[in-house]
Amino acid sequence: MSSPAAKVKEVMSLVPARMDRLPWSRFHWLIVVGLGFSWILDGLEVQIVAANGFAKTLDMGAVEVGMAGTFYLLGQVCGALVFGRLTDKLGRKKLFLISLAVYLIGSAIAGLSFAPWFFYIWRFVAGAGIGGEYAAINSAIDEIIPSKYRGRVDIAINGTYWGGAALGAVASVFFLNTDIFAQDIGWRLSFFVGPVLGLLLIYMRRHIPESPRWQMTHGREEEAERNVSEIEDRIRKEGEEIPPVDESKAITVKEYGRVPFMVIAKVLFKQYPRRTFVGVTMMVTQSFLYNAIFFTYALVLENFYDTPPASAGTYFIVFAVGNLTGALVLGHFFDTWGRRRMLFGTYVMAGLILLVSAFLFNAGVLNATTQTIFWCASFFFASAGASAAYLTVSEIFPLELRSQVISYVFSIGQAVGAIAPTLYGSFIGDGTDRTPLFWGYVLGSAVMIFGGVICGIFGVSAAGKSLEDIADPLSLVSEEQEKAGKGKSKKAESPSATDG
Template sequence: MSTPAPKAKEVTSLVPARMDRLPWSRFHWLIVVGLGFSWILDGLEVQIVAANGFAKTLGMGPVEVGLAGTFYLLGQVCGALFFGRLTDRLGRKKLFLVSLAVYLVGSGVAGLSFAPWFFYIWRFVAGAGIGGEYAAINSAIDEIIPSKYRGRVDIAINGTYWGGAALGAVASVVFLNTEIFPQDLGWRLSFFIGPVLGLLLIYLRRHIPESPRWQMTHGREEEAERNVDQIEERIRNEGKEVPPVDESKAITVKEYGRVPFLVIAKVLFKKYPRRTFVGVTMMVTQSFLYNAIFFTYALVLENFYDTPPASAGQYFIVFAVGNLAGALLLGHFFDTWGRRRMLFGTYVLAGLILLVSAFLFNADVLNAGTHTAFWCASFFFASAGASAAYLTVSEIFPLELRSQVISYVFSVGQLVGAIAPTLYGALIGDGTDRTPLFWGYVLGSAVMMFGGVVCGIFGVSAAGKSLEDIADPLSLVSGAEAGVTPGNTSTR
């Protein structure tokens, strides 16, 4: 006769309420810098590779260069899926250290490449590290940052990708200048910029605690309380007052271990089907538009406006700064005006501006500068909406599978978005006929506006709310079982 498994211990905790009522402090800036810098590394990495400085050294033509991007993308997808599940199971801190280390190794070794196949392998590894970062970092940020600031902080951090991209464009101008560095050396040195910055991040991340929310639901309530005590003490030492906690916001949870895939499926498609639809739609639409424009802007400038290849990078810097500005300046309104209103507005405005530029492009009344200005205006709004896609997916699902859901939706978005560069490259052709690309821009604007309409209708009002109020943890106990557990498939 088998012995029944011991019942999981239940604890009543104020950890979420204590974390959400904290004032902004230097501790939170540590979270922003230590965790958020990953997106700068991703933008830096993509732009340095886009400069193709390695192509001549390794004897790579356009197809081989394209494959390098494909391997990086596949690495991101695999890394997100693999590390995302481990992040929910083993903790946020362990995985945001491991994923960063994987990126450092992959990027650094790629800079030592001597053949295309070797380059592909390590680009895949670097991508896997960055993919793992997307899952682990978004989870940790949203669980640590107070609810009052969560929207603007998450959006600003995701938007710093474009700061990295601008930095990568500047670095490419310097390191790929053969008057400064030999052709075979400059591109290799540029691949070490990310790892050098990453080493500094590992040092900072060692001082970032594990998510107390994750500890609370994994049988480590004492560690969670101790971590919050230490955070509060650090804030008091800054001379700031820590408000009293509302004890009515205490929640009772029990330890929750590995989440079976069947439970994940029930949460996504039975308990929260509308939220799943919103998350996938947001990620796919923004990924499609970004990949369509980002990977072909240089071809458009060169083929339709006779812009020298060497000058395309200058236009990109302006484009990247516009994206960064949108995320930094509009993020505040996601916390004050609300998620649904801002998601609808940013997605639709981005699509409308792109649609106007499509008609002007087809009428041949734009030049390289004015077309770039329209891109900047469109992506000023799109960047905030795209960054909010990661915020939305992270906060509308239960804590115990947060990283995994991010990884699933991110992977779907990346795979669908990967179609866009090939499609738009074909529409551009040799630059003699504007009509195919015009319809491509119309498609891109329609896709983005569709995403905005979906968010406006089905989006979740999450601004200023505790994560536990937006989605019950699977481990939540309130009289009867409130979550979805292996032995209880309630879809309340």
């Protein structure tokens, strides 16, 4: 047990400055692949369930299929809340290994389901693992990637969800083909694709270090400095030149320990109320839209356009690739044009395109191909905006509660978004009446446009800035505190540190 003196020990640290000045290297690619693969698994899971190959075996209708998506999303909410707090307490690395293991177990057992209730339980468990991944991994990525590249890298990594969705579509086309597999066997095998890939991912993650920034604020400054030195040596061995560190950027911190809920509430609702409002709005709007579309897209193609389940996956491959392209192409502009402009533009464009498609759908002039083209165009923008939602929430709050804030905002978004699959499943029905789904698409469009307007008005300009400049760590010791042992931080009195 640490002594009282150890708890208040103050250290001067260059860890943030050293990490932010690093050039791009193979080490950073390891972070991208090792951590970013989780979103591929999430996309894979969503797509395999959306293809609903299990529906006939488990005797599930449109509403029951939508409920499968809802249980998965509710699992994400619980997993994010539990693992998010543990991530801030125990470290990023431990939790992105534990949460991945939970996902592997849940997904594999779901493939053995014999009844809807059993399927729902293990979809919930798999979702809990992925929810924990969102909290732990977004924290680790933003704390390790240099500030110059943070925006595009975070968005690209979150955007790889669509790569997983494309992989899931390919798997669905293969495993749901009754000429290859029996109807009761193919969908079960598809649920083991993610766990097999996840086993390889666990091995890779063992070589990813703990976040030096997390170590810095948890009384492990020596470990943090040693960790950064090892990363620098690794990069130098790759032949990269590392510029000298600017020692004027040193900050003094002290171990903060566990963050009480009252402190979290104060930070969210008193110190940064606008940021909290923006974060919640972004998460709710993007979650509602893409959960509504992606957990039910196969039902739309099957019920309104008579598309066989196996063929529905074929349409989605192009759709998913287009969405992945959007995150990769547009991510660069979040670092150059700025967060607020790009968030406003991507959310509003996604909403407007969906609105146009809603009227064309209601008029009956679309077919399966043109419907997919409109979805693809809308989510070319929405995918970048949705990915940027996780980036924004991760970077605009203090380090010591970063993972927890991600989990809270993510959970609110998913809790609201969790109703979308069941709601839109009821709109679809048996495909005889287009009017309910038309109004559903109008609602989704309005939700996204609203989110874009809020981001444009209240968004935070964070491009290229150090995380510590965007939001003061709770463990930060100001010059006044160093000299007098009391007083407020200068940065805390400045407009950049609060919403006031």
